[in-house]
Ligand SMILES: Nc1ncnc2c1ncn2[C@@H]1O[C@H](COP(=O)(O)OP(=O)(O)OP(=O)(O)O)[C@@H](O)[C@H]1O
């Protein structure tokens with residue numbers, strides 16, 4: 001079984017690991033408050049999308065990260081490549097502003113069966129930047145800590161596209177899928193993330209999960225809702241390994257320190 005490597009090095013101001021592994025990112029801004037590390041993710045990303053009302057967040061909140069600079073200059077500098085969704089949340093003034101800047105707008109108001117996040121994932125998967133030899137890793141901000149139906153829809157996207165590397169982010173934590181098809185090695189950026197973490201068998205129960213590097217490791221342990229699931233676990237080592245007979249969600253806390261704008265402004 002192949003090993004899949006995971007690292008939250010996209011949270012690092014400079015990206016030495018990704019410079020060597022060549023990982024390329026696409027960013028999706030959802031319609032919730034921007035996390036404090038939004039400018040950093042923006043700079044790392046090769047492709048930047050706003051899901052419908054996410055564009056309002058870029059317009060309204062990005063200038064607040066740069067209180068000493070002109071708001072218009074910031075809005076011009078942080079231009080999304082694409083705004084996609086059912087367009088029921090983006091404001092008219094915001095839409096007009098980005099259309100004038102040359103952002104591509106894709107109105108899919110006819111599709112009321114998939115979420116705006118879904119629509120953005122499909123755009124990235126079909127993008128010419130998403131080459132077979134080097135797939136884009138997708139980071140989605142504002143995915144957690146809001147309305148529960150939206151959160152569940154966001155998590156469902158991880159299961160809809162299990163072959164696409166997607167990380168859901170909030171200010172406080174991140175979530176990603178660990179497909180059962182691989183063994184997983186998670187390299188912990190201990191200055192930026194942890195120690196709280198969890199392994200959650202949300203889609204289907206797991207008869208056997210085995211881990212190393214956690215305070216409460218699992219050894220061929222069963223996990224299921226209604227029984228044991230691994231919440232409030234703690235990272236003990238720099239490398240965590242996970243092997244399971246089910247797809248699992250991995251979640252880890254993001255530290256409050258070391259990720260503010262002052263720490264990375266070029
Ligand atoms: N409170 C929230 N919690 C988590 N994710 C959210 C929340 N609000 C929005 N999102 C995410 O941002 C995307 C765009 O948000 P937007 O508000 O434009 O959606 P929407 O389709 O208008 O939602 P709705 O009509 O259900 O309120 C959503 O598809 C969802 O992925």
Ligand SMILES: Cc1ncc(C[n+]2csc(CCO)c2C)c(N)n1
Pocket residue numbers: 086111112113114115116
């Ligand atoms: C069973 C079922 N439940 C809810 C919706 C509604 N819905 C799901 S995604 C979406 C788009 C949000 O931007 C909307 C309105 C549906 N179509 N089918």
